[in-house]
Amino acid sequence: MGINVRVNNLAVSYNGVKVFENITFSVESGQLVGIIGPNGAGKSTLLKSILGLMSIDRGEVEILDGSISKARRKIAYVPQRNDINLDFPVSVEDVVMMGRFPHLTWWGLPRRKDREVVTESLKEVGMIGYRHRQIGQLSGGQLQRVFLARALAQEAELFFLDEPFAGIDISSETMIMDLLRGLRNQGKSIFVVHHDLNKAETYFDTLVLLKNRLIAFGSREEVFREETLKEAYEGRVSTFAGSDKLMVVNG
Ligand SMILES: Nc1ncnc2c1ncn2[C@@H]1O[C@H](COP(=O)(O)OP(=O)(O)OP(=O)(O)O)[C@@H](O)[C@H]1O
């Protein structure tokens, strides 16, 4: 298996205030990667800097054996806060069709295959019944699922999802996790920022634990250790009574 993402000695700041430095890791294809850490740890910033959406102070990022500009079409990104104008009169289907943009012909009209992929993606997130609905008329969780459908429609090699389950109920979350596992089994890599530590332990193959630096990286056994969680979550970690399962208190 090849390396999909390689990050070397990455350092990022905003207006001279350091967010993190010295981040080094690499991820092979076919991995579900969880990015965890407390609020303000730099999780969203890590995604944006890997994706070349902000300037970095130091370091290198290699994606699919090259630079981000060459790989861009093969990458789907769902940001934490989507600043799409919800008053703009576009339908659910239109938003998902935007994911087909890299595949459209030069004259830009969707073909049958594009429409089929859009339909399939909407089915996968359980939103096919809403295809003609204006996006301004959806609930927060429904909107989130539409953005996921747009990412799926792109048929990308790499997925970067920033808190994709925010506002989503548990049955939709389970459905979407199954879908992400399906993508992983096809050899794709999926990076997911996720704040629920207990779920993160079971959801992901590889974990990135951040808090202004890379506190731990690797398998759940390597990352879910008392010292590492305590460092990230400032000591608010304890074990369940009568078990060795770690949990974060008020985390
Ligand atoms: N545009 C910005 N300008 C200045 N500082 C920023 C900006 N965006 C983020 N920050 C700061 O950088 C740090 C990391 O922010 P980031 O959004 O990456 O954290 P996060 O781990 O994603 O947090 P959360 O769990 O709350 O989403 C925080 O201290 C935040 O206040």
Ligand SMILES: [Mg+2]
């Ligand atoms: Mg964030």
